[in-house]
Amino acid sequence: MDFQKEKHEYLSMLVDHGAITQEQSDSLSLLNSNIGLHSNSLTSSLVDCINWGWQSWLKAKATPEGFVLVPKEPTxxxxxxxxxxxxxxxxxxxxxxxxxxxxxxxxxxx
Structure with missing residues (x-):
């Protein structure tokens, strides 16, 4: 997975929906683990919210095209x-x- 590309798409979506400004988006960088975003200029509560969405974004992207997610046990x-x-x-x-x-x-x- 190209985390830089995913970060760009995720943050662009947030900006497009008015959740954050472009300036706020520009202040965010990937942590070394790629599982979180960091900013020295945004409040920790805003970064926490952005990271919650980032985790959901990554999980949604974890199912490759042409695959479906099914339960371990059939319904x-x-x-x-x-x-x-x-x-x-x-x-x-x-x-x-x-x-x-x-x-x-x-x-x-x-």
Whole structure:
């Protein structure tokens, strides 16, 4: 992950939404660990809020394109979908997997 690029996108989003000013954004730098931002000119409470958002931003970006996040244990809806996944009279591992993922995605949408 390119942390500098992510930092730029995250802070630009905050500026675009009026959460911080461009000047405040310019004062923020990545900590050596890349898991936090630091500023010598902003209040610690503002930096804490920005860092809470930064952590959420990074977690959201941790799922690569084309992948989905699913629970460790299948939900009831996923199990029902797997039980009813017969397509053209066939039950295959692919059909079961696809049905369970679709059930989870629709649960995430609601």
């Amino acid at each position: 009831r809806g996923m199990l029902i979908a797997a039980d009813n996944c017969e397509i053209d009279g066939k039950v295959t591992a692919h059909n079961i997997y696809k049905a369970m993922i679709e059930a989870q995605e629709s649960a995430n949408d609601s």
